[in-house]
Amino acid sequence: MRLDIVLRVLAKLLIPFALMFASYVQFHGDFGPGGGFQAGVIIAAAVIFYAVIYGLPSARKVVPDGVIEAMIALGVLIYAGVGVVGMLLGGNFLDYFVLAHDTVHGQHRGIFWVEVGVAVTVSAVMLKIFYVFAARRRDAEEESS
């Protein structure tokens, strides 16, 4: 599989578009269908595609395990952080109206950051599950040898 040039070239062609589409879904989620969860899943799918074609070690070079584990926690922290910032600025927890001078802008800003948090956590968790599953056989063989 790893030596198949058609698959490799196709993956190279498709993955940038998948990532582009993910960011479109993420940042255009306010206006069209989509949002953090969908974007996170599409990002994870793009990286998994890369790992399937090019092998797990090269995918681990692109997105290392440490980065993923940090991202899992970072997303939740971003989300909760938006809530705490709202509290510090004098509103309730997860109250977006106080995040900017204009209440509508505040809502926009709050929703944007919340979606970023969701996307970060979802993509990292999906990738981590895949990594752990895919690396299991290899690790077991290493341990027995």
Add this chain to the structure above:
Amino acid sequence: MGAAAIGIARQRNLFGVVLLGGIYSFLMATLLVVLDAVDVAMTEAAVGAGISTVLLLGAIYLTGSTESGPIHKPWLPLFVVIVTGGMLVYGTLGLPAFSDPQAPIHQHVAPRYLTEAPVKTGVPNVVTAVLASYRGYDTLGETTVVFTAGIGVIALLRRRKPRVRRDDTDRRAGQ
């Protein structure tokens, strides 16, 4: 979709089952697009047909590709499934008819979301507005659930590297 579901139940070759599951998910996504739930359709196509198919293929690679025959007779599980399904169908009889404009949900909160959300939040996509702003707490909880799932998978399946090091320290302590 029904054919795909029956195929999944009858098939003994797990590779075929996984592929049929992917087909089922894509059909489901199409159905959701027809129902104008594009957000859900996207999630179904990406998670159901994409990632979970890859994960199940990985699981097959780890175990084996043929399902073993059932050990017990399936009568008790079948009974439980039929009773639960019957109760669920009975429950739907109390719901208002599909796309009935007089249903309580279309009288109470839905008009408020539809008229107020774009004005108050400045976000034309009402689904995003409800998810991230009106139901911000729920979505925070969902994100925490995903986070917990990731932590659980790491805790269960991660390769334990420190074992070797612990042996080393034990040996050193023994000396």
